[in-house]
Amino acid sequence: MRAPAVGIQHVTRPLTRFRKRPDAAIVLGTILVFLVFGAVDPESWFQFFTMINITRYAAILGLLAIGQTIVILSREIDLSVGSVYGIVAIAFIASEPTLGVPLSLLAALMLAAAIGLLNALLVLRGGISSMIATLGALFFYRGIIYVTTGGTVMRFSQGARAHWLTQAFGGQWLRLDNAFLWFMLIAVLASLVLYHSRFGNHLLAVGGDETTALARGVTVVRTKTIAFVACSLLAGLSGIVTIAQNPQTHVTLGMQLELESIAAAVIGGTQLGGGRGTVLGSVLGTFFLTAVRSEMITLGAPPSWYTAFVGIALLLGATINTVMARRSGA
Amino acid sequence: MRVSLARFVLKRPETSAVVVTAILVTFLTITTGGTWLSFANLQSVSRITAVLAIMAFGEALVISTGEVDVSVGSVFAMGALIFIGVGRTVNLGVALLLALGGGLLIGLLNGAVVAFFRVPSLIVTLGTLFLFRGIAYGVTEGFYFGASDEVRSRLIFNVMGGANLGGVNVAVLWALVALLVLHVVMFYMPMGNRILAVGGNAASAYSRGVNVARVRLIVFALSGLLAAFAGMLDAASIGYVDGSFGELMELEAIAAAVLGGCSLVGGRCSLLGTLLGAFLLRAVGSYLVILGIQPQWFILLLGVIVVLASLSDRVLTKLLFRLQQR
Amino acid sequence: METERAPLISLRNVNLWYGTVQALRDVSVDFYQGELVGLVGDNGAGKTSLVNIISGIVAPTSGEVYLDGQRITSFHPKLAIDLGVETTQQSVGLCDNLSIARNYFLGREPVRRIAGIPFIDLGKMRKEGRKAITAFGLRESVDVDGEVALLSGGERQAFKIARAVYFRSRILIMDEPTNNLSVRERERVNDLAVQLKDQSLLVIYITHDIFQIHRIADRFIILENGAKVADVPRNLMSAEDLERIIREGVGNDAGSPRSG
Ligand SMILES: Nc1ncnc2c1ncn2[C@@H]1O[C@H](COP(=O)(O)OP(=O)(O)OP(=O)(O)O)[C@@H](O)[C@H]1O
Ligand SMILES: [Mg+2]
Numbered sequence: 001m002r003a004p005a006v007g008i009q010h011v012t013r014p015l016t017r018f019r020k021r022p023d024a025a026i027v028l029g030t031i032l033v034f035l036v037f038g039a040v041d042p043e044s045w046f047q048f049f050t051m052i053n054i055t056r057y058a059a060i061l062g063l064l065a066i067g068q069t070i071v072i073l074s075r076e077i078d079l080s081v082g083s084v085y086g087i088v089a090i091a092f093i094a095s096e097p098t099l100g101v102p103l104s105l106l107a108a109l110m111l112a113a114a115i116g117l118l119n120a121l122l123v124l125r126g127g128i129s130s131m132i133a134t135l136g137a138l139f140f141y142r143g144i145i146y147v148t149t150g151g152t153v154m155r156f157s158q159g160a161r162a163h164w165l166t167q168a169f170g171g172q173w174l175r176l177d178n179a180f181l182w183f184m185l186i187a188v189l190a191s192l193v194l195y196h197s198r199f200g201n202h203l204l205a206v207g208g209d210e211t212t213a214l215a216r217g218v219t220v221v222r223t224k225t226i227a228f229v230a231c232s233l234l235a236g237l238s239g240i241v242t243i244a245q246n247p248q249t250h251v252t253l254g255m256q257l258e259l260e261s262i263a264a265a266v267i268g269g270t271q272l273g274g275g276r277g278t279v280l281g282s283v284l285g286t287f288f289l290t291a292v293r294s295e296m297i298t299l300g301a302p303p304s305w306y307t308a309f310v311g312i313a314l315l316l317g318a319t320i321n322t323v324m325a326r327r328s329g330a
Numbered sequence: 331m332r333v334s335l336a337r338f339v340l341k342r343p344e345t346s347a348v349v350v351t352a353i354l355v356t357f358l359t360i361t362t363g364g365t366w367l368s369f370a371n372l373q374s375v376s377r378i379t380a381v382l383a384i385m386a387f388g389e390a391l392v393i394s395t396g397e398v399d400v401s402v403g404s405v406f407a408m409g410a411l412i413f414i415g416v417g418r419t420v421n422l423g424v425a426l427l428l429a430l431g432g433g434l435l436i437g438l439l440n441g442a443v444v445a446f447f448r449v450p451s452l453i454v455t456l457g458t459l460f461l462f463r464g465i466a467y468g469v470t471e472g473f474y475f476g477a478s479d480e481v482r483s484r485l486i487f488n489v490m491g492g493a494n495l496g497g498v499n500v501a502v503l504w505a506l507v508a509l510l511v512l513h514v515v516m517f518y519m520p521m522g523n524r525i526l527a528v529g530g531n532a533a534s535a536y537s538r539g540v541n542v543a544r545v546r547l548i549v550f551a552l553s554g555l556l557a558a559f560a561g562m563l564d565a566a567s568i569g570y571v572d573g574s575f576g577e578l579m580e581l582e583a584i585a586a587a588v589l590g591g592c593s594l595v596g597g598r599c600s601l602l603g604t605l606l607g608a609f610l611l612r613a614v615g616s617y618l619v620i621l622g623i624q625p626q627w628f629i630l631l632l633g634v635i636v637v638l639a640s641l642s643d644r645v646l647t648k649l650l651f652r653l654q655q656r
Numbered sequence: 657m658e659t660e661r662a663p664l665i666s667l668r669n670v671n672l673w674y675g676t677v678q679a680l681r682d683v684s685v686d687f688y689q690g691e692l693v694g695l696v697g698d699n700g701a702g703k704t705s706l707v708n709i710i711s712g713i714v715a716p717t718s719g720e721v722y723l724d725g726q727r728i729t730s731f732h733p734k735l736a737i738d739l740g741v742e743t744t745q746q747s748v749g750l751c752d753n754l755s756i757a758r759n760y761f762l763g764r765e766p767v768r769r770i771a772g773i774p775f776i777d778l779g780k781m782r783k784e785g786r787k788a789i790t791a792f793g794l795r796e797s798v799d800v801d802g803e804v805a806l807l808s809g810g811e812r813q814a815f816k817i818a819r820a821v822y823f824r825s826r827i828l829i830m831d832e833p834t835n836n837l838s839v840r841e842r843e844r845v846n847d848l849a850v851q852l853k854d855q856s857l858l859v860i861y862i863t864h865d866i867f868q869i870h871r872i873a874d875r876f877i878i879l880e881n882g883a884k885v886a887d888v889p890r891n892l893m894s895a896e897d898l899e900r901i902i903r904e905g906v907g908n909d910a911g912s913p914r915s916g
Pocket of ligand 2: 703704705746831
């Protein structure tokens with residue numbers, strides 16, 4: 001809306017500027033959740049052990065959430081990330097005995113990229129909505145996981161566990177999980193790419209207004225393809241990190257992560273209509289969900305409660321987001 | 331003459347479903363040496379088809395408006411859990427009302443958020459999918475609810491899926507009734523016209539005075555109601571229900587509707603086709619069972635079928651348009 | 657028009673914002689029964705936005721709207737239609753996936769009740785739909801059961817006008833009705849507009865064809881950048897002057913902030 005007094009428009013006060021950020025709510029929400037849990041449960045909450053548990057799961061979910069954010073910013077969605085996470089992790093562990101750690105790691109990441117490419121192909125060339133294409137992919141790769149592992153549990157050998165590359169993802173540095181450091185590094189990189197690179201600009205333009213972006217010479221297909229591939233790669237990396245830390249597989253590996261990653265992005269302020277959102281928001285959204293999860297586990301709630309909670313968080317987050325976006329006149 | 335016949339056939343949204351079904355049944359029968367066509371197998375296929383079809387009809391209505399409802403698998407579980415859970419402890423009549431009412435309420439919740447706040451339906455129903463799945467696991471705590479023999483002998487229980495008539499489960503009759511009623515609503519009543527109009531072009535429908543929000547609300551409410559009803563029928567015929575009841579069925583329902591000729595962008599719908607789509611999926615499932623193939627293959631296959639069905643949906647729409655323009 | 661008559665529709669200080677775009681600025685205007693008003697202005701001047709308020713598609717951000725002296729507080733196409741406003745919209749109005757017959761009665765399907773259940777009267781829908789096709793000189797080959805997607809641009813336009821005329825009650829709004837129409841059909845639409853006015857309907861006619869509207873309208877309202885810049889009876893302004901004002905504007909600069 002047009003401000004009645006013209007003078008104010010030029011010097012936006014920091015508070016107003018903060019309020020207008022898409023991630024304003026989650027910044028406050030996360031701080032609040034940490035404080036409340038700290039107040040309710042002061043002995044255990046601010047302990048190192050609790051925090052390390054939170055950062056450990058946050059790293060896994062956060063990598064997925066960053067990928068999901070990139071895809072949502074381009075106005076698509078990727079429901080297959082949970083299965084990609086699982087299948088890449090299993091590919092990594094299953095190919096290690098024959099290929100060795102470095103090559104199997106590479107192969108696993110290539111598998112992730114290929115899956116992302118196939119998703120992009122189905123959506124952009126096949127013309128099916130990303131929701132259906134990736135829903136199909138979700139079940140297809142989950143089916144492959146079931147069929148190939150058949151319920152057996154695979155483990156790394158001692159040698160593979162000790163390999164420096166495994167340690168680079170699964171070990172610790174300065175008492176912090178390397179996984180968490182990777183997560184932070186990638187969050188910073190993704191932020192830089194999104195807001196300070198040409199690709200980032202294109203991505204936001206494509207998500208905001210595809211026709212205009214196309215008219216301004218942005219290659220929509222290429223931009224979205226990169227988004228899908230990046231998302232799959234991050235999902236795969238998350239799977240690899242998980243395996244490096246905890247080298248055994250299970251058929252349910254990564255189930256429900258599509259929901260959690262979307263919820264983290266959405267409550268982090270990413271607009272489902274595309275074009276608006278921040279990596280910081282999704283990172284904080286991840287911390288928010290992870291904190292609640294950790295507290296629920298501490299309180300002895302069954303995992304189904306957490307599932308229900310994420311469902312509600314997604315529902316409320318998406319609704320509030322959409323209403324706020326309309327308010328601000330987007 | 332040949333062109334006009336082709337035009338008529340292609341214009342029907344369920345054409346491809348009919349053709350594929352015919353080919354498939356032949357294939358299944360021959361490769362199983364006739365076992366597939368046996369009475370015992372048809373008996374079970376018809377029951378599980380009916381249950382899926384009832385849920386898929388609701389999905390088809392939602393898809394016709396250009397939206398999607400992925401929560402149906404969990405609503406199915408809620409319907410089943412309430413029916414058995416309340417039925418065995420309180421009263422079957424109350425259970426019946428609560429189960430249907432619960433499904434209706436979840437549908438209304440989905441519909442209200444979609445219709446009034448315009449949040450993408452995929453996200454809304456993804457949220458409720460997990461919310462109610464969490465609740466389903468939460469209330470069963472890893473166990474299952476079983477119906478006692480006393481409960482199973484009650485009339486309501488038998489009418490709601492417990493009984494077989496001439497070897498055919500009552501669910502099949504319910505599916506046929508639902509098909510008939512919804513087909514009439516869709517193509518011979520004003521509501522159907524408006525549902526299709528909203529799916530075709532919501533802005534135009536709105537400009538002609540159609541209450542678009544109400545149409546959206548109604549299709550989601552019906553979808554919830556039908557999913558809960560299907561869950562009840564399934565639970566009553568099996569006799570027990572656990573927290574995982576109906577998992578993955580949302581995908582099957584979408585697949586059945588798309589296979590049956592409902593267009594995912596909305597505006598095109600066939601309920602007869604959806605029934606055939608449901609049959610197709612369940613037939614393939616039973617085939618895998620007869621061949622002794624791991625049931626997990628079905629999940630994989632389902633993913634492929636959904637993607638192929640929507641690809642062919644695109645191709646068919648294009649073909650249709652070209653043929654009509656001649 | 658004579659001042660002693662009460663206006664049928666009256667807009668008072670209406671503003672309309674689409675997000676950060678202001679489409680209407682402080683517009684006040686009256687429309688009377690039995691007149692044909694030409695609503696003109698440059699592309700993006702706000703003509704469609706103005707009539708969208710009258711036909712209930714959008715609600716004004718601020719300002720008042722009166723119909724028959726009654727303040728309108730909720731805006732919905734259904735309400736407008738029930739109050740007697742029939743509109744041929746510029747860009748919406750047809751659902752491509754539905755047949756001609758089904759589009760014709762969309763939102764107001766005729767029903768035959770059997771045991772209280774409302775079944776749509778497909779027979780009537782076909783009959784009236786067919787009548788509209790032939791009356792408006794659409795191709796002989798057009799099939800009432802065929803999808804609207806198959807109609808040409810002009811045929812679609814003709815169909816929308818036929819439908820609006822069929823349902824007319826008190827107010828008919830036509831947003832660029834002659835787009836895509838041949839010379840002959842254009843004449844027909846203009847004759848119809850005059851005829852309906854003579855039947856004492858209020859006809860609001862939006863067009864870019866100044867000379868055509870100058871021939872038939874009683875009064876012109878010129879919009880520029882969302883504001884009303886002129887409201888003149890035909891006998892006070894020549895078509896040339898009208899065109900010049902639209903082309904050159906009256907200096908209502910959209911960029912300068914307006915204090916209100
Ligand atoms: N739904 C909308 N969202 C955002 N802006 C809109 C919307 N509809 C119209 N506008 C803007 O409002 C202004 C007025 O548009 P309007 O359609 O009323 O113009 P018009 O006079 O009918 O033009 P034309 O002669 O091209 O039809 C334009 O700047 C347009 O871009
Ligand atoms: Mg216009």
